[in-house]
Every structure is written in structure tokens, then in C-alpha cells.
């Protein structure tokens with residue numbers, strides 16, 4: 001017997017209809033590519049998304065076409081997102097920090113028909129245009145701009161298309177399993193691979209990330225996604241913002257600490273999301289300018305492990321609760337987030353901090369397990385100590401990569417994340433490392449993340465990466481690549497001594513190399529592969 005309830009497909013267009021109807025005058029504040037600010041609201045975003053949906057149809061784009069965006073977090077990008085997915089096309093967000101060859105690969109792999117771009121990325125567009133034959137239209141996300149026309153004569157402008165098209169548009173209804181957006185992994189290991197999300201997976205993921213035990217979002221909030229829309233859909237925040245109808249602050253190109261402090265203070269941001277390197281920049285900028293980040297109640301840290309010193313700084317200096325979250329492109333991205341359980345309330349503040357440092361628990365809709373082999377099926381115990389290969393399963397987790405016929409799962413249907421982790425009795429996940437970043441010393445594994453966290457808790461270290469360097473006797477030994485705080489004269493010996501009472505002696509790194517900068521990936525993570533290429537042989541010298 002079937003239930004008697006209505007069936008409505010879970011569609012992304014429902015989100016923007018809901019936001020416009022119930023939160024129409026709620027503000028969306030957007031920093032434009034030229035640095036100016038536009039203040040709009042959900043009503044206008046919804047109207048413009050319909051105008052742009054009409055424009056796309058006029059340009060000949062149809063259901064299932066891939067429409068690419070190479071753009072900052074701003075209101076035009078947001079409107080275009082809803083127009084594309086809402087019309088049944090696939091919104092393909094592209095990371096502009098990739099090399100032109102990777103961009104060309106991705107655009108051709110996706111066979112994008114239209115590319116939307118912010119003016120910042122004009123040089124990139126010029127570099128790839130001749131090599132992307134499927135692209136029929138390039139649209140600059142701005143008003144008319146002669147400089148852009150001079151560089152790209154057949155370009156179209158978003159504002160003109162909006163002005164020329166009506167806001168009368170019926171969002172089409174279709175199967176909720178229809179593809180909605182496409183995001184490529186960063187390709188740090190081989191060519192990037194596409195994760196193709198569906199309307200259903202996106203809506204279910206959106207419900208899950210709003211939950212109190214996830215990111216705890218509501219109409220009460222002013223949300224600032226620092227994580228870019230090209231980094232796994234800004235972790236789903238543009239959908240969540242519409243679902244809960246919160247005020248949305250889009251930082252545009254201003255991702256440096258000083259610009260973020262100003263955005264937070266000017267627009268009373270209550271919750272902000274980003275990777276650790278972003279928060280490092282924000283903490284130094286806030287210290288420098290004396291801001292108390294008074295309205296910021298909560299920040300979400302994900303993408304890389306949150307160093308304990310960072311969580312402590314937010315708590316002690318800014319009374320800001322840090323939510324540590326873990327996920328990946330293949331998971332839409334949310335896998336876990338760290339919130340306490342009732343039983344943790346009686347713990348001291350420092351004991352609570354200790355709980356909060358792990359990557360947290362999965363929401364309903366994601367299941368986790370640890371196996372004793374990569375792509376294996378034998379689960380290890382959930383005791384908080386036994387580590388192994390982290391695998392996941394759930395409504396918003398990839399089954400196969402875009403254009404690749406084979407399913408990417410284990411024989412019993414789980415996705416192997418490539419991360420090494422343990423799960424404790426309370427269901428909290430603790431990531432040791434990515435499998436490829438672990439250091440294998442004399443047959444024992446050392447976690448690079450643990451060593452980085454210690455280095456970064458040293459008051460005179462601004463950033464640190466720990467890599468495996470080849471060693472003639474032990475195979476691999478840890479080496480720290482670190483940036484000193486401004487004006488510090490801390491020495492290698494100081495740092496090595498600092499490790500002495502914090503970890504077992506055999507885990508203490510062999511060497512510390514001070515550098516002025518550490519290369520970052522397109523999504524702001526430390527690019528350890530490049531560091532390994534550069535410094536992987538330092539222990540073989542002499």
C-alpha cells in the first residue's frame with residue numbers, strides 16, 4: 001500500500017520561490033568585482049533569475065546543457081545559478097585558480113555551451129577561448145564595459161540581458177534526479193574529475209546542512225560564505241540561505257583578512273564559512289586593526305583540519321564558536337560537523353574544546369565506516385583509536401564520476417574517501433590524514449596533520465605544512481615547512497624543542513625549513529604535493 005501524501009519533486013527552483021515569497025525583503029549584500037557594493041534582496045534575486053532564464057532560452061540553451069561560471073561570490077552569480085539549475089540546465093562552476101590547460105580540459109570535458117565570467121577572469125577567458133569549441137556564448141557578469149569588448153568582441157553582458165528580458169517565467173517541473181550542477185575535484189592527483197549533483201541530492205543536502213547539529217542556520221542569521229561558489233558550491237550555502245531565508249553577504253573578490261573584517265563589521269555578519277588559511281588571514285587582520293568581530297557568533301572551518309590554536313583564538317579572543325566540518329567534492333560536500341551532545345555539557349570548557357576539535361558527526365543522510373584496507377569492506381571497531389580507510393554512503397554522495405561509466409564504489413556500495421580516520425563510540429570522526437600525506441617512518445605511520453597542529457600552536461608560527469621527506473634509513477621522515485609570524489626570530493631548534501613534550505620522540509620532525517610563503521591550491525589549501533616536490537629530498541643532501 002502506498003502513502004496518501006502529495007508528491008512534489010525536490011527541485012532547486014523551489015528554494016528561490018520560497019525565499020522570494022517568505023523572505024522577499026531580506027537583504028543580499030554583494031561586493032562587486034570593481035569593489036562597489038550592491039544591496040539587493042530575495043525578491044529581486046528571484047526576479048532576475050527568471051529574467052536570466054528567459055535570456056538563456058533565447059540564446060538557445062536547453063534542458064541539460066552545461067552552463068559554466070568562472071566567478072566570485074556575488075549577486076549576479078547567485079541569480080545565474082538559480083536561472084541555470086531552475087531551468088533544468090547544469091550549472092558548472094569552474095575554479096579560476098586552475099591552470100589554463102586544466103580549464104580547457106574541464107570546459108571540453110563538460111562540453112559547456114555558455115560561459116559566464118567576472119571581469120577579473122577576462123585574461124583567462126582570452127587564453128582558453130580558442131581551445132573550447134563547444135562554447136557558443138561568453139557572458140560577462142557586469143554592465144557594458146568597453147575594455148571587455150575590446151578584448152572579446154562577441155561578448156554579451158549580463159546586465160543588458162537582464163534589462164532585455166521579462167521576469168515572467170514558469171520554472172519547469174521535471175524528475176528530481178535530473179542533474180543540477182557539476183563541480184570538478186581540484187586535480188591535485190591527475191586530471192580533475194566531475195561530480196554531477198542532482199536536484200534531489202542538492203535539496204536533501206541543503207536540509208541537512210541547515211540542521212542545528214550541522215551549521216545551525218536560520219532566518220535569524222547574517223551569513224558570509226567566504227568559501228567560493230566554485231569550491232563545492234560554496235559548501236551548499238547559496239541553497240541553504242534561500243531555504244532558511246537568511247541575510248546573505250557575498251564577499252566578491254575580497255578574500256583577504258582586512259576586507260573580511262570590514263564585511264563582518266559593516267554588515268553585522270553572524271556566521272561565516274571558510275578554509276583555515278582564510279581564518280588565519282582574518283585573525284591577523286582583526287588583531288592588527290583591533291576589531292572585536294562583535295557580531296560574529298560562529299565560524300565554520302572545513303576543507304583542511306582546523307588547528308586547535310585557531311579554535312582557541314576564536315573562542316578566547318572573539319567569543320566565537322568554531323564549527324569544525326569535514327567533507328569533499330564527491331559529497332556535495334558535507335560529511336560531518338562538530339556540535340556537542342547533551343552529555344558534553346558537564347565537561348569543562350577545555351574538555352569541550354577537545355571534543356570540538358574532531359571533524360564531528362554525520363547528519364542523518366550520511367553513513368560512515370572505517371575499513372582496514374583501501375576500497376575494502378571489512379570494518380574496524382569504532383573505538384576512537386583504530387584508524388583505517390574512511391568510507392561513506394548517503395543521499396548526496398557520488399556514485400560515479402561525470403562521463404565515466406564505471407561506478408566509483410566498493411563492491412558493497414560505499415565510496416572510499418582516500419582519508420585515514422577513526423570513529424569513536426559517540427560517532428565522532430577523527431581524521432588522521434589524507435592517505436597520500438601520511439608519513440611512513442620505519443614502518444610506522446605519522447600524521448602530518450598532528451605535527452602541523454603543534455607547529456601552528458607555537459605563538460611565533462603563522463602557518464606550517466609537514467611533509468614526508470625521503471630518508472636513507474627510515475624511508476620517510478617528517479619535515480616542517482613554516483612561515484614565521486612577522487618580526488619573529490624563532491629558530492629551527494626552538495621549534496624542534498617545542499615538539500619535545502607533545503609527541504613521542506620518534507615522531508618529532510627531522511628538520512624545520514622557514515619560508516616566506518607556502519603555495520596554496522585553488523581552494524586555499526596548502527599544496528603539499530608541490531612542497532614534497534621541492535623539499536622531499538632535503539634529508540638526502542649531505
Ligand code: ADP
Pocket residue numbers: 185186187188301302303304305306324325326327328329330333359417418419431433434521523525
Ligand atoms: P581537494 O582538496 O582535492 O581539492 P576537496 O575540496 O573535495 O578536494 O577536499 C576533500 C578533502 O579535504 C577531504 O578528503 C579531506 O582530506 C580534506 N578535508 C576536508 N575537510 C577537512 C577537515 N575538516 N579536516 C581535515 N581534512 C579535511
